[in-house]
Amino acid sequence: MELQKTIALFLLFCYLISSTVANTEFCFTSACSKNEPLIRFPFRLRNFQSVDCGYPGFNLLCDASNETILRLPNKSGEFTVQAINYSTQEIWLNDPKDCLPQLLLKLNLSASPFSGIYYQDYTLFNCSVFYTMIKLNPIACLSGLNYTVYATSSMRGVSLLERPECKLIGTIAVPVQWPFYEQVMSSDLSGDILLTWANPYCKMCESRGGRCGLKRTMYTREIICENVRGSGFPKGAQYAIIVGAGVPAMLFFVGLLCFVCGRIRSYRRRAEPVLEFSSTVAPQPIELVGLDEPTIESYPKTILGESRRLPKPDDNICPICLSEYQPKETLRTIPECQHCFHADCIDEWLRLNASCPVCRNSPKCVHGTV
Known part of the structure; x- marks a missing residue:
């Protein structure tokens, strides 16, 4: 009975994760070539x-x-x-x-x-x-x-x-x-x-730094405004957090299921006349280890000017939320690899992962960086 409950909970969790991913439409900015206009909603x-x-x-x-x-x-x-x-x-x-x-x-x-x-x-x-x-x-x-x-x-x-x-x-x-x-x-x-x-009318949304999108429901199509400055984390960062927290949780449930199955088999073997020793070891749940706040805050911040000039001119899009950098937005740089991100995006990432989301190198703590 306990095994059946565990399996049911595991399947429910997998269904919720798959439904969240399936119902999320990833609409990335595109272009025909490097020098052509960027294409996004409503185009x-x-x-x-x-x-x-x-x-x-x-x-x-x-x-x-x-x-x-x-x-x-x-x-x-x-x-x-x-x-x-x-x-x-x-x-x-x-x-x-x-x-x-x-x-x-x-x-x-x-x-x-x-x-x-x-x-x-x-x-x-x-x-x-x-x-x-x-x-x-x-x-x-x-x-x-x-x-x-x-x-x-x-x-x-x-x-x-x-x-x-x-x-x-x-x-x-x-x-x-x-x-x-x-x-x-x-x-x-x-x-x-x-x-x-x-x-669709998106001037108000764009002027606030947001991005218009199309939300499909069962009967209608609704225009929504997302990633507005000051309204929370960008959508890309939310996806990163969901994936970063959901995968280890799913692995934890798999390990728990294996542990329960192993205990049941061990109990049945002890009930038989012939003694057997179980060598089953319960897998340990994988935990996310991120950086502490002092370390994150030690990484330099930059307020982007009107020229949107960056150390790497081609890096004009945040790799986490996939949004173009806009003037007066706050960026944070990882000193070891010089990769730039929206400060809100990379802060949430580094609290869960102690590595750069682009090159996967583990950044070192650089205290006192201005």
Whole structure:
């Protein structure tokens, strides 16, 4: 009976651990290449990140040149993602084939979650001659040997191009990067376009240093804000603590189960006529041995400045919570290996583990370090 109770408790514990891990969606920041924008919620990279790591309509992909591509609906075409600002909910786009005006002629954002912030109307003309006396910039990728295409946003430019040798193509609203207080005589329309999105709304979360995410329930999808500064441990640190404490506890239950089984076998053997000596030794539970508080506090702290300059420029992400370092965040460095972490993340780790989570070397106590 005692053995059955122990097995039942062990199975219940395993079920709780497996359920916690199974119901936790790990959505890591990704990118198509080193110099490409970082991709995280509400965006997701198709075939690399789970569907629940992004929001509908925010799917991105990597092309053969490892450029980040956004495919807009209504046959608007594919755009390269030049940059993403998650705090202001802005995205800069251009044409991977270096002919953005061709895409602007058929741009339709009505079925997408995106919209322009500033719009400028441009009127396009197809002229059978190339004007050298008029200071107009032609659109080279739309022009040919026998014709030249011009775009203007000023009434004077329109009046200059309303000639028999010029044919009106049409007027398009271009989502420009900033508002124009003066009309432009001509433009080749090669600059990036700027779009924004209203839903999901994560500006408040991002401004507080948090990260938006998608929480799936049985009937709904809920937008949640996690890892807000001052609201507790980062999610990555919580996972590390759960794993660090759960694995030894599970090993303890296994050892306890083996011990109970050994005692039962020994009892049965003593009840038989032939005496036997059991050599079963109960496994000892594995305990976590971390560092004490004075040792942890002896490791140097750094408050990150606006430039986010670190001893190792490539180490711009905390290896524990996988979040980018932000200005005015407090970092702690392990002197022996010079690995940096969020102070909250590494403090919790070192209380449970006396080794660096990156290189697994056991740090030595360095008292008096500033």
